[in-house]
Amino acid sequence: MEAVIATGGKQYRVAPGQLISVEKLPGEKGAAVEFRSILLVTRDGEVIAGEKALSRAKVSGEVVTQGRRRKVSVVKFKRRKNYRRHRSSPGGDDGPYHDDRGLGRDGSQEGRR
Numbered sequence: 001m002e003a004v005i006a007t008g009g010k011q012y013r014v015a016p017g018q019l020i021s022v023e024k025l026p027g028e029k030g031a032a033v034e035f036r037s038i039l040l041v042t043r044d045g046e047v048i049a050g051e052k053a054l055s056r057a058k059v060s061g062e063v064v065t066q067g068r069r070r071k072v073s074v075v076k077f078k079r080r081k082n083y084r085r086h087r088s089s090p091g092g093d094d095g096p097y098h099d100d101r102g103l104g105r106d107g108s109q110e111g112r113r
Helices: none
Strands: 002-007 010-014 019-023 032-035 038-043 046-049 059-063 066-068 072-078 083-089 092-099
Touching: 010 019
Parallel strands: none
Antiparallel strands: 002 010, 002 038, 019 092, 032 059, 038 046, 059 092, 066 092, 072 083
16 A cells, blocks of 8 residues: 655655655654645555545654754855855754554665754
8 A cells, every 4th residue: 555645845655664754743752643635545556546535544653753954055156256145954854754554655764964
């Protein structure tokens, strides 16, 4: 079984037993999370889509870690024009989420900063 969910302005393909890293959501480490915005579900090769068919569907999981992503630095530069701009910000990040029912996306805790 697989599903496509929407959260944080992005869409994620999730499957049983996998982890997913998503944008910052309210909740502490170990808190249960429920995703109600489901766009598509595949079960035994059958594709289920549409608001009516998915009105009662949900994907649930729990918060495994919380933190911030690596800082993204943006530099704009034009030579001989004395034009230099520097901007940077680390994005908020919750994740990975581990799904109770096994709907989630690949993501590992190792190497996270």
